[in-house]
Amino acid sequence: MPFHTIDAVLGGIALTLSLLVAFAGASLAFHAADFVPSFAPLIAIAVFALLVILATGLIGRAVHARHPLVPGRLSLAVPGREANVWKLLGFLNLFNLSVLIHTYACPVTLRGVLYRFFGTRVGHNIMIGGKIIEPWMVSLGDFVILGEDSLVTGHLIRGSELILGRVRIGNNVTVGLKAVVMPDVEIGDGAVVWAGAVVPMGSRIGPGEEWAGIPARCVRRAGVRV
Template sequence: MDHPGGWNVKTQWLDYVLSTVLLTVLSALALGLAGLGSFWLTRPLLGPYFPIADLALALLGFGLGAALAGHIVIRRSGLGPGDYAMDSPVFTAWKLYTVSYEFGCSALRPFTSMFARPLVAKLFGATVGRDIALGGTLVDAHLIRIGDEAIIGQGSVVTAHAIVSGRIILKPVEIRRGATVGVNAVVMPGVIVGERAIVAGGSVVAMDTVIPPDELWGGAPARRIKSLASGSA
């Protein structure tokens, strides 16, 4: 398993066992749902076209089951903000949550238009406001809060974790009301993007950066470029 920034993440045999068990259970539940749907609904209604509907039911069941599994992992493990060693139970739980999140989002992708992406993020624990545009990727969705009318640009990454010196750091990220994260930008753990602030496309906002409201920031690492408030320089 790799860190979003490209660093290698230590994987142990237990991770493979837990991930295999999780994916096997989710697959069995999804196939069971598809089988029931085929018997009671899709085959009688759709005739020879029922396999298409059965596949859709299986993917939907897998995705929703993965979201439920992710919430269970969070609640049972205490997967919250902190600084954890690679051999800690929390790190193991984080990897299991990540597997459920990535496979679950992949299963739901056929049903996920641009307008449905905020709903999928909510399913996996993100706090999402009204009328947002979500074109980028959320990593560690349960630690991310996005305010009303915010924009997460295409190809951008908002992540609430970082791997530093052999440890994993988890910190909440907040994109406040009306803020914009530009195309291909990266927002790191602990960042707060203030109301109506803009992160320029391609920028990297370093960990724990606080961007005040109504400011334009850009670069790698991102720095203040100018104020966006009327009458300010």
């Protein structure tokens, strides 16, 4: 993916602001922990990490609210505003998602709360064992399970072209271990994506269907193999 000066400028400004907030908060926490001096460094580190997540998340929300991304095709060779916004949001996600989610420091039952903060539409009683890229392009219904190391992404890069697409996952859906769901995919209620499957861009999985393989295709419908 081409790298441009504007990427470094925007990312540097956003990261600097986030780190300044985090350092200030950690310093205050360290000095406020005089009553437990032996734990003061640990408290400061925890506050620093949480503030990095909070600050980068809030900056990302503000950027996306001001310049919301929509499905479509963008050029990375000669990027316009939308492509620059996408790269900035991806840069911020390296920090706010990596700290807790990508390092497995956050329980799978709590990841839905974080992804909702970062822009994902999240239903009730979900379990996320994998990763969601472009959280603002993804919506999850109720009782959804994303298996361990699964990936749901709202973008695809072909050469210098960036393709953005929404991913809509219905209720009672299971996405298996290490499965990949590409952009512009809709998964109906009660559907199952088998472990290791790769659901191609533009796929429409009907209610109750089971998809498997690379690329994934429907292998069972209404309990009957197809």
